[in-house]
Amino acid sequence: MDFDLAERELDLRELCATFAKREIAPVAAQAWEDQRCPTELLRAMGELGLLGLLIPERWGGIGMSTVGFVAAMEEIGHADQSIAAAWQAHTTIGSLPLLTFGTDSQRERWLRPLAEGTVLGAFGLTEPDAGSDARGIATRAVRGDGGWVINGRKAFISNAGTDMSYGVTLLARTDDGADERATYGSFIVEKDTEGFTMGPKMRGIGWKALDTRELYFDDVWVPDEQLLGDPALGLNQFLSTLEVGRISIAALSISLTQAVLDLALAYAKERRQFGRPISEFQAIQFKLADIATELEASRALTYYAAFLRDAGRPFRKEAAMAKLKASRTAAWAASEAVQIHGGIGYMLESPIARFYCDSKVLEIGEGTNEIQHLVIARALGC
Amino acid sequence: MSLQTHTIEDFRRDVRGWIDSNEVAELRELEHPRHRSLRLHLRFGAWIGDDDNPLHDAWKLWVERHQRDGYICPWWPTMAGGRGWDPIQQMVWTEELAAAGMPRVSRGLGEHLVGPAVFLHGNDEQRSRFLPPIIDGSDIYIQGFSEPDAGSDLANLRTTGVVDGDDLIITGQKVWTTVGLIGNRMFLLCRTNPQAPRHRGISFVLIDLVGDANIDVRPTRQMTGESEFTEEFLTEARAPLANVIGGLDNGWRVTMSTLGLERGGDATTAHLALAAQLGNVIEMARALGRSAEPVLRQEIIRSHIDIELMRFGGARVGGIIAAAINGDVAMQQEIERVASASKLTGAEVEQRIADLAIRVRGMEGLVRPDGDGYRTDQMQYELLWSRALTIQGGSAEIQRNILAERALGLPKDPAAV
Numbered sequence: 001m002d003f004d005l006a007e008r009e010l011d012l013r014e015l016c017a018t019f020a021k022r023e024i025a026p027v028a029a030q031a032w033e034d035q036r037c038p039t040e041l042l043r044a045m046g047e048l049g050l051l052g053l054l055i056p057e058r059w060g061g062i063g064m065s066t067v068g069f070v071a072a073m074e075e076i077g078h079a080d081q082s083i084a085a086a087w088q089a090h091t092t093i094g095s096l097p098l099l100t101f102g103t104d105s106q107r108e109r110w111l112r113p114l115a116e117g118t119v120l121g122a123f124g125l126t127e128p129d130a131g132s133d134a135r136g137i138a139t140r141a142v143r144g145d146g147g148w149v150i151n152g153r154k155a156f157i158s159n160a161g162t163d164m165s166y167g168v169t170l171l172a173r174t175d176d177g178a179d180e181r182a183t184y185g186s187f188i189v190e191k192d193t194e195g196f197t198m199g200p201k202m203r204g205i206g207w208k209a210l211d212t213r214e215l216y217f218d219d220v221w222v223p224d225e226q227l228l229g230d231p232a233l234g235l236n237q238f239l240s241t242l243e244v245g246r247i248s249i250a251a252l253s254i255s256l257t258q259a260v261l262d263l264a265l266a267y268a269k270e271r272r273q274f275g276r277p278i279s280e281f282q283a284i285q286f287k288l289a290d291i292a293t294e295l296e297a298s299r300a301l302t303y304y305a306a307f308l309r310d311a312g313r314p315f316r317k318e319a320a321m322a323k324l325k326a327s328r329t330a331a332w333a334a335s336e337a338v339q340i341h342g343g344i345g346y347m348l349e350s351p352i353a354r355f356y357c358d359s360k361v362l363e364i365g366e367g368t369n370e371i372q373h374l375v376i377a378r379a380l381g382c
Numbered sequence: 383m384s385l386q387t388h389t390i391e392d393f394r395r396d397v398r399g400w401i402d403s404n405e406v407a408e409l410r411e412l413e414h415p416r417h418r419s420l421r422l423h424l425r426f427g428a429w430i431g432d433d434d435n436p437l438h439d440a441w442k443l444w445v446e447r448h449q450r451d452g453y454i455c456p457w458w459p460t461m462a463g464g465r466g467w468d469p470i471q472q473m474v475w476t477e478e479l480a481a482a483g484m485p486r487v488s489r490g491l492g493e494h495l496v497g498p499a500v501f502l503h504g505n506d507e508q509r510s511r512f513l514p515p516i517i518d519g520s521d522i523y524i525q526g527f528s529e530p531d532a533g534s535d536l537a538n539l540r541t542t543g544v545v546d547g548d549d550l551i552i553t554g555q556k557v558w559t560t561v562g563l564i565g566n567r568m569f570l571l572c573r574t575n576p577q578a579p580r581h582r583g584i585s586f587v588l589i590d591l592v593g594d595a596n597i598d599v600r601p602t603r604q605m606t607g608e609s610e611f612t613e614e615f616l617t618e619a620r621a622p623l624a625n626v627i628g629g630l631d632n633g634w635r636v637t638m639s640t641l642g643l644e645r646g647g648d649a650t651t652a653h654l655a656l657a658a659q660l661g662n663v664i665e666m667a668r669a670l671g672r673s674a675e676p677v678l679r680q681e682i683i684r685s686h687i688d689i690e691l692m693r694f695g696g697a698r699v700g701g702i703i704a705a706a707i708n709g710d711v712a713m714q715q716e717i718e719r720v721a722s723a724s725k726l727t728g729a730e731v732e733q734r735i736a737d738l739a740i741r742v743r744g745m746e747g748l749v750r751p752d753g754d755g756y757r758t759d760q761m762q763y764e765l766l767w768s769r770a771l772t773i774q775g776g777s778a779e780i781q782r783n784i785l786a787e788r789a790l791g792l793p794k795d796p797a798a799v
Contacts, residue, residue, distance in 0.1 A: 353604075356605070
């Protein structure tokens, strides 16, 4: 077994570490406070090729491995979770459906700018009344006039409303059969399309610099060439994309756990109570040791799921396990790290408070942890 | 428990009757989430905000009726101006107020910490000078304990108190002061004898914050986005020596016994708020069609059992407090032992329920409501606020040390000796 990154992956990781330290870290807290998506940073990442990380060179990307993506995420997410969240949504669910299910002309027109980093990608699945149950979506696309007419509403959609957004790829019902027989298709809707509007940027507990909105589709007409893949198989297409998304959220989670461990460790060494650094107290040492151990377990699962994808082997169960373990660890570790900081950790201005607020969504977004349990149980044969 | 069931039921009927005839119906509106900040301040003993608020007059009337009939600080001994209620009676009072949808009139830290310190450790002159203004609401206290280098290690405090004639001149910095902006007085700890061992040279002092007090109060912002906490910079602030409670250099003993009372006092009624919080989670699970999910039900039931155990534990703590307030020294020490367990359990259960609520609710629970400022809804607020519960008022680690050393007789933490 080889646990080392390849040279190309190591180079990428170093590049991301430098970018995160020089460009993201100095502005992250302010962007979070201002609740503004810093697209200037995402554009700069695009210039470095980071927005086309998982896309082959042929379509404008750099064709990096999934393992390399996880390594890159460890650095980006360590500096800031909101920017990392925007980046991962673009890189996985925002871009991969076009690569996997698009025609060459669709790839040329929409995927290339995404991969080259001039625009930002978004995917619209969740609706106000359909989150975990993707089959329950109400947005509908009806065939007509050489294209499709879309009506509906999407909720909690990331990256669709920035000055860098091109539009959204969304999932809609294409045939209204009974639930088991309903069919779904994916459609590309560009931002200036008539009838496509959006609500204001939502204000979250965490991920405050991420642009998340409700999207409204009111008799939006798109031509046939904006149908992505099979009009009946959109749901399966999307669900397969989500599997990569789970590795991505797992990677985001381990980056958060590493960040809170680093902050808590540094604070514990510096903070003196009872005449010595609190890192000398067993209660604090064991907390730190537990965080470090759970982090390594989460990291191993996440890289393993990424390795399976790169090897072309099934990875659904492992991606779900990685997301479940890593997100749970991140939320728990962030809470423990605040506890180690004491009162200062509860102040909104402290970096640890920012990571704590960012940690909650990891257990809920990209498939709740209840859904991960179901996926794993099914894979076990239940 | 000393009271027989029929006596408790008589008491319940009496207080229910009083509430029925004196309730001010408009105050039920206080339960609305938009009044959260107001409720917080009322809990600390102050109306804060707009006097044009239609609830202001209703609140004044409710307080006046309490004052007229002696229902403020009712658990204080009669010699201190209270009704001498034991904790079971307090619990019944709180239950009946909750059932009627009426808010409790609290005098905040003045009621729960300063009053007990004064009536247990003060002299007659101090009792007559400091207790009536707490009851009538003219004195609102904030707490000056923690410092930048004295959090869990409270005895490491650096604020100095130097005797100058009949005064104490106090210099130092205090942090994490809850609702610091609403108080007109502070009770603080300062080091009056630097030569004495750590715990021996500390004094418990009451000081004016208004006027030319040489005290600069600055707000800080916590995770909830609100500024419930402040830090205070004292530069040669003066307090009369007559404001030192329990004698010069004796503040540690005063503090430990009153902190125990505070932690224990919460224990008698904490389950009521948690039961309401869990009720909200259940209601939401029903609304989302999730209440039949077995794993979710297990988590709900676990919290329900915790709350029931707290109810029983609270009653026991209540009995100990009753004895302590009536001067039983052994029970005053016992409080420190049992109160830590109560505080710790309550804090951890509340954190778990707040986290459960957010997980049940899903993505929507993470989006803050529209409006000015840093808005959060009730469940978001509970999630963020509850994170502080294992830090403030003695961290979870400190409570466990107290339990290990004082309740179980284990040796001191070798690193903290």
